[in-house]
Amino acid sequence: MTSRLNPYLSFSGNAKQALEFYQQALGGTLDLNTYGGSGAEAPPGYADKIMHGMLETPSGFTLMAADNPPGTELTPGNGFAVSLSGDDAGELRGYWDKLTDGSTVSVPLEKQMWGDVFGMCTDRFGITWMVNITERS
Incomplete structure (x- = not known):
């Protein structure tokens, strides 16, 4: 695989909905991994939250995203x-x-x-x- 530069977006609990919206807008294949599906015990309330998501489009775009882990601050869209x-x-x-x-x-x-x-x-x-x-x- 060659190196690539792509944005990685952070969300406060709605990464799945955002990535599904971007998939509808841009097309492509969406791969979602939840905190609960990681094999480790998920933080309370995070079992269904997205630990890592990746959208790869037919045009060659790659967009990655996740729900912010517990205890971290999120300022959406700030300077990005x-x-x-x-x-x-x-x-x-x-x-x-x-x-x-x-x-x-x-x-x-x-x-x-x-x-x-x-x-x-x-x-x-x-x-x-x-x-x-x-x-x-």
């Missing part, structure tokens, strides 16, 4: 964004349309001063997404 970029406008617009369901759009998906089509939203789970469609010259 997931960027989807490329030149397949149809594919990227499709992702945008699905990711913006229930989101707050801070930058509408439209042509920007640098020549590309760009948009930014914060989804219903507090994660900021940026979509950049490279315009061919």
Whole structure:
């Protein structure tokens, strides 16, 4: 396997719902491992929480996530964004349309001063997404 860079998202008890939402939006295969399924005794109330989840999409995207372990603080979306970029406008617009369901759009998906089509939203789970469609010259 080659090295890869991918975002790893932390959630406060709703990682499963978030990853299922991202799977609906981006497609792909979702692998979920719970604290209770790890073979060790799960912390109280964590048996069904996600210890590690990974979404691998047909476009080659990998997104990993987990529910924060007990006793750790979570500030969702603070200083973090997931960027989807490329030149397949149809594919990227499709992702945008699905990711913006229930989101707050801070930058509408439209042509920007640098020549590309760009948009930014914060989804219903507090994660900021940026979509950049490279315009061919």
